[in-house]
Amino acid sequence: MTEQSAPGADGSGRPSGRLLEVDDLRVEFRTRDGVAKVINGVTYHVDAGETLAVLGESGSGKSVTAQTIMGILDTPPGFVTGGQVRFHGKDMLKMSAEQRRRIRGEGIAMIFQDSLSALNPVFTVGFQIAEQFRIRRGMSRSDAKKRAIEMLDQVKIPNAKGRYSNYPHQFSGGMRQRAMIAMSLALDPEVLIADEPTTALDVTVQAQIMDLLGELQRERQMGMILITHDLGVVADVADRIAVMYAGRIVEEADVYDLYAKPAHPYTLGLLNSIPRMDEKGQELRTIKGLPPNLMNIPPGCAFNPRCPMAQPVCRENVPPLLQLGRGRASACHFAEELVNRD
Amino acid sequence: MGRYLVRRLLQLVPVFIGTTFLIYWLVWSVPGDPFAGKCGDRGCPPNYRAMMTEKYHLDDSIWVQYASYMKNLFQGDFGITFGGREISDIIATSYPNTLKLAVVALAIEAIIGLGAGVLTGLRRNGFLDNLVLVSSLFLIALPVFVIGFVLQWFLGVKWGIITPTVSNEMRFSELIVPGFVLGSASSAYIARVARTSIAENRRADYVRTAIAKGLPMRRVVGVHLLRNSLIPVVTLLGTDLGALMGGAIITEGIFGINGIGRQVLRAIVTKESATVVGIVVVLVLVYLIMNLLVDLLYAALDPRIRYE
Numbered sequence: 132m133t134e135q136s137a138p139g140a141d142g143s144g145r146p147s148g149r150l151l152e153v154d155d156l157r158v159e160f161r162t163r164d165g166v167a168k169v170i171n172g173v174t175y176h177v178d179a180g181e182t183l184a185v186l187g188e189s190g191s192g193k194s195v196t197a198q199t200i201m202g203i204l205d206t207p208p209g210f211v212t213g214g215q216v217r218f219h220g221k222d223m224l225k226m227s228a229e230q231r232r233r234i235r236g237e238g239i240a241m242i243f244q245d246s247l248s249a250l251n252p253v254f255t256v257g258f259q260i261a262e263q264f265r266i267r268r269g270m271s272r273s274d275a276k277k278r279a280i281e282m283l284d285q286v287k288i289p290n291a292k293g294r295y296s297n298y299p300h301q302f303s304g305g306m307r308q309r310a311m312i313a314m315s316l317a318l319d320p321e322v323l324i325a326d327e328p329t330t331a332l333d334v335t336v337q338a339q340i341m342d343l344l345g346e347l348q349r350e351r352q353m354g355m356i357l358i359t360h361d362l363g364v365v366a367d368v369a370d371r372i373a374v375m376y377a378g379r380i381v382e383e384a385d386v387y388d389l390y391a392k393p394a395h396p397y398t399l400g401l402l403n404s405i406p407r408m409d410e411k412g413q414e415l416r417t418i419k420g421l422p423p424n425l426m427n428i429p430p431g432c433a434f435n436p437r438c439p440m441a442q443p444v445c446r447e448n449v450p451p452l453l454q455l456g457r458g459r460a461s462a463c464h465f466a467e468e469l470v471n472r473d
Numbered sequence: 474m475g476r477y478l479v480r481r482l483l484q485l486v487p488v489f490i491g492t493t494f495l496i497y498w499l500v501w502s503v504p505g506d507p508f509a510g511k512c513g514d515r516g517c518p519p520n521y522r523a524m525m526t527e528k529y530h531l532d533d534s535i536w537v538q539y540a541s542y543m544k545n546l547f548q549g550d551f552g553i554t555f556g557g558r559e560i561s562d563i564i565a566t567s568y569p570n571t572l573k574l575a576v577v578a579l580a581i582e583a584i585i586g587l588g589a590g591v592l593t594g595l596r597r598n599g600f601l602d603n604l605v606l607v608s609s610l611f612l613i614a615l616p617v618f619v620i621g622f623v624l625q626w627f628l629g630v631k632w633g634i635i636t637p638t639v640s641n642e643m644r645f646s647e648l649i650v651p652g653f654v655l656g657s658a659s660s661a662y663i664a665r666v667a668r669t670s671i672a673e674n675r676r677a678d679y680v681r682t683a684i685a686k687g688l689p690m691r692r693v694v695g696v697h698l699l700r701n702s703l704i705p706v707v708t709l710l711g712t713d714l715g716a717l718m719g720g721a722i723i724t725e726g727i728f729g730i731n732g733i734g735r736q737v738l739r740a741i742v743t744k745e746s747a748t749v750v751g752i753v754v755v756l757v758l759v760y761l762i763m764n765l766l767v768d769l770l771y772a773a774l775d776p777r778i779r780y781e
Contacts (some may be wrong), residue, residue, distance in 0.1 A: 203681050235687035243685075248678040253700050253775055263686055298776045314686070 149217070150354045151200070151239065151322050152176040156214035158195055158378075160425075161207060167425040169195050172214070174452070177322060177354040182345070183385075184357045184365035186331040186401070187375035190422050193358045197324045197374075200356075201241050202231045218322075236263060240320035244327040246307040250299040256310045257283070257295030263317045282313040286343060305336035310342065316347060322354045329364060339369055341368055362405055366390065371458070374398050377423050377433035384459045394461035394470045396438045431465070439466055477779065485761050490543075492757050493750075497539050500746045500753075502522065502713050511555045511713055525555060525587050529747065542750070551751040560751045563736055568755065571732035575717040577652030578659075583710055586660040590667020590706070595694065596734075598670055599660070609661035618752075621654040621727040638729035655724040659713050666709055671703040677701070711767030715760035729756055 143167060158170035170192045177183045187193045198204045202223070209302060215222040218238055221232055243249035257279050264275035275379050276295065285290035299307055308328060314322060316373040329337035343366040348355045351461040359365055365372060365386070373387045374382040374397065393399040400418035420437035423429055429436055435445040444464050452462040455470060463469065508517045508525070525531070529552070530538045545552065551560035589609075592604040612620075627639030628650060639647045674680065675698060682696040684690075722734025733752050740748035772779045 169608040201685050203684050205676070232687050232689065235685055239686060241685045243678060243682060245678065249682045251683065251697050251701070252777060254697075255776075262688070266692060300777055314682075318687070340621055 148218065148220070149176045150178050151356075152215075152217045153196060153200065154215040154217060156199060158192075158204070158217065158438045159207055159212055160209050165426045168428060169209070169378050169425055170199070171428070173375070173378065173380055175373045175383065177356055179321065179354050180349075180352040182348055182355040182357055182368055184359060184369035184372045185375060186359060186362065186365065186372055188360055188422050190425065191375040192378040193375050194326055197241065197326050197356065197358055199262045200324065201235060201239060203241075234266060236315075237318040237320060239322040239324065240315040240318065242308075242315045242323065243330045244312050244472040245331050246304070246311045247299060247331075247348055249311060250307065250314075251360055252299055253294050255298055256302065256307075256333055256465060257297075260310070260314045260317055263314070267318055279317070280315075282317055283310065283318075284349075286310070286313040286425070288313070294454065304332050305340065306341050307334060308336075312340075312344065312347070314353070319351070320353065320357065323348065324356045326358045327360070328357075330359075330361070337364065344368065350393060362401055374401070377425065379433065379462060380460075381434065381462045382460065383452070384461075385457070388457070388459055392470050394459060394466045395434075395463045396440050396465075398433050400437075400439075401468070432462075440469075477772060481765055485765065487758065489761060493543070493754050494539055496753050496757070497542060497750050498535055499584060500749050501535070501538065503744070505744065506531070507555070507746065509744075519696075525604045528552070528736060546754070552747040554745050560748050563748060564733075564751055564755060567731055567733045569753075570730055571718050571721050571734065572642055572727065574648055574651055574655060574721055574732060575646070575714055577648040578656035578717050579710065579714055581652050581655035582663055582713065585656075586663025586710075587667050589660075589664040591596070591671055591699070591702075593664070594668040594671025594702070596674065599670075602668075605664060607723060611665050612657045612661040615657075617654060617723050618727065619660070619693040620657055621651075621724055624650055624654060625727060641731070643730070651724050651728045651730065654727070655717055655721055655743070659709075659717070663709055666708050667702065668719060670705050671698065674698055674702045674758045692741055700774065707770050708767055708772065711763050712760075712769065715756065718759060719756055 151176050153173055156170050157168075158174045160167040160169050162375065166456065169267075173192065173196050175183060175185070185193045185196070193266070195204065198209075199211060200223075204211070213222060214224075216224055216236060217299050219318060223234065223238045226265060226466045250256065254262075257276065258447055259270075260282055261275035261279035264270040264278050265272065268275075280291050280295055285295060288294055288309050289307055293304075294302075294310075302310060308331075312328075323344075328344065329340050331342060339427075341364060344355070344357075347353075348368075355363060357369060370388050371383065371385055373380050374395065377399050382389070382393065384394065390402065393402055397418070402415045406415055419469075422431050423436070429446070431444075431446040431448055432438070432441075432450050435441040438445065448464070450466075451463045453466065454460050455466060461469075499542060508522060511517055512521070530541050542552070549561070553559055554563075568570050589605045593599075593605045596602060605707060625637050628634045635650050636647060639651060679701075680698055683693045688697075718733065720734075721730075721732055722738060724730070725732040725734040733756070737749060739745075740752070
């Protein structure tokens with residue numbers, strides 16, 4: 132085990148050849164009731180052609196990190212208090228509003244969870260896709276329409292031409308999410324952030340959408356950040372997984388390693404809480420307790436009140452995210468014991 | 474859309490009959506002799522009495538009176554005053570004036586209300602927001618005649634920027650200040666509704682999506698946000714035209730405009746019931762048509778209504 136920090140965090144801000152890096156990002160929400168520390172030093176990266184899954188409960192900060200990357204964090208109440216978000220090595224947090232706007236859609240695009248509210252109800256689906264070609268690429272109305280229909284076709288919407296002039300409420304949930312994907316891919320982004328893209332969908336449709344996303348990501352060699360709270364969703368699509376808890380990354384690993392040997396008790400708890408066929412009839416295993424109040428994160432490791440392995444040291448020192456070799460990192464005082472057990 | 478239009482048109486029929494009947498009934502059931510004081514000290518000659526009684530079916534029941542009135546109305550006959558003047562004449566001279574005034578008021582209302590509403594809705598709790606909040610409270614609290622007389626005195630009499638009264642030509646430039654006076658309270662309401670609507674939709678998911686698509690801010694606001702936020706404002710604006718016309722009486726009085734307010738007041742005082750009914754019936758029509766237009770515009774703005 133080496134004493135270097137997590138991948139991508141060289142702390143210097145020099146270009147490192149990475150496509151997108153989040154480096155020690157800190158975000159807080161200033162509300163009337165107090166300051167909630169939502170992101171407390173998140174570091175992760177994604178390269179072209181790979182999929183990083185960001186896993187965590189609601190309130191763990193996974194979506195806020197994505198919103199900060201996109202520059203769509205609601206300010207107030209959200210404020211970035213530290214860290215960098217580098218795209219091609221350049222810190223986006225220092226860019227002008229106009230520079231950031233140009234990156235949106237073309238450099239980094241985003242798919243939202245609830246496609247019904249994320250699409251504008253008063254414009255046709257086709258208009259909302261074609262709009263990007265017209266505004267960003269300066270295409271004529273008819274060319275933009277042609278390209279938009281191609282996009283609808285690419286996400287396998289049947290009768291794309293006829294569907295062009297339908298409104299969002301006339302689409303089914305799955306079709307609407309496909310349209311959302313078509314919209315986000317219109318300008319051929321290098322990075323796609325998918326924020327819980329299947330949460331609002333039926334289970335059967337979920338698999339189709341995940342397959343489609345995986346396929347498009349491979350075809351286009353995009354970097355993809357897949358935000359989810361569902362371990363089942365990520366297994367087939369993701370290359371690496373970053374697990375978040377209380378605004379920090381607590382474990383990062385290749386998908387296979389993470390499933391085989393979790394190096395953080397929280398990840399272990401998550402894996403154990405997946406219902407299994409061979410345990411049918413038994414009580415579901417859960418992680419006891421609740422996620423911490425972000426206005427009052429417990430000292431030491433934020434997970435310690437819920438952790439079955441917690442020792443006195445966990446209540447005093449915040450465990451840093453340390454490399455365990457082979458692109459693995461864990462923020463647990465007992466990571467080695469966990470990985471090397473049995 | 475076609476079926477929606479037909480349905481809305483058919484709905485107008487019972488509303489028109491119901492409201493006009495109520496008006497007719499109320500106006501003609503005001504106690505007192507309709508001929509009292511009409512023909513000077515000597516009273517009306519019997520043949521004149523007989524003619525008017527016959528014309529307005531004064532000896533018959535209210536139902537017969539109303540039915541014959543409506544029959545004549547649909548043939549374009551509004552009847553005559555007791556003095557023998559065609560009521561359609563009075564309507565034709567006074568209505569365009571009030572309509573002009575109300576349209577100017579509506580335009581001013583839309584510009585001031587929407588402008589202030591959008592600016593404050595985007596930046597809530599800023600300096601401008603507080604300024605608009607205070608001044609809109611002021612406009613709502615002040616009675617129209619106070620605003621009217623104060624503006625007339627300062628702008629018209631003291632500083633001579635405008636002519637204190639409106640000439641018979643009803644030039645547009647003369648109508649700006651009366652229009653502002655008439656629409657002042659409403660523009661404050663519209664600013665408030667627009668502000669709330671913009672502020673509410675500003676945080677909507679689809680606005681976030683539009684920003685995430687890398688659209689310029691003026692397109693996000695001007696196209697995505699405004700189109701959704703306009704729906705409640707359009708309702709308010711559309712239904713307000715009728716209210717402005719009906720409420721123009723004070724403004725007309727201050728600025729000497731020969732509009733329906735003045736005519737109705739005179740008709741009520743002199744018990745010219747047919748004139749009152751005629752003017753109000755046309756006003757009902759204005760209300761109904763504007764409501765229909767609002768509903769159509771509503772459907773044009775929001776496809777979810779169109780496809781119901």
